[in-house]
Amino acid sequence: MHEPTRTRTTEPARYGDPVLYPTAIRQPAMPLAELPPGVEIVTLPGGYRALAYTxxxxxxxxxxxxxxxxxAKTTALLAPTLGGGIAAAGFGISYAAPGLIAMTDALWAAITLIAAGALAPLLLRAGRATGGRGGAPVQHVTQNISASGMFGRASGTLNNR
Structure with a gap:
């Protein structure tokens, strides 16, 4: 549906020309100054002009x-800071992940070394005690190693007693 177009101009002379529009209905033109308030000349979709209440x-x-x-201001100011901190933490963890994996491997190796050091004497004594002879004599092994300079060749002696 078309809305009428509001205009406040006078009617063109072509509509009043009896040669161009011989069948047009001639109505007396009302001066714009005499229009009551709220009434205007509007152009309808077909090109006709009429008075209308507006x-x-x-x-x-x-x-x-x-x-x-x-x-709200405080929250709005803290939101990017908090997000930036989380992003920085994630970035740091992504860079630290290979190092953390290596540290966990080293930690497991240290735990197994400690466990082997603690359990080895118990296993050795248990192995010697079997055989019915009682406890075997304890052997002492000493080793002396010396080297000259930082990259010098090491030499040493081994004593079994």
Whole structure:
């Protein structure tokens, strides 16, 4: 549906020309000054002009802004900081992951070394005690190693007693 177009101009002379429009209905033209308030000349979709009652345009009212609460400002300022901190932590963890894997491998190796050092004497004594001879004599092995300089060749002696 078409809305009429509002104009406040006088009717063109071509509509009043009996040569161009011999079948046009001739109505007396009303001066624009005599139009009552709320009445205007409108152009209809077919090109005809007519008088019509119009609604006065409502004045635009600007919305009244409300102040922003302090907690909202604080939250808005902290959100990027918190997000940046989380991003930095994730970035650091991604770089530290290979080192953490290596450290866990080293930790397991240290745990097995400690466990082997603690259990080895118990297993050796248990193995010697079997055989019915009682405990075997304890052997002492000493080793002396010396080297000259940082990259010098090491030499040493081994004593079994």
């Amino acid at each position: 609604q006065p345009a409502a004045p635009a009212v600007a919305p009244v802004g409300q102040p922003i609460p302090a907690w």
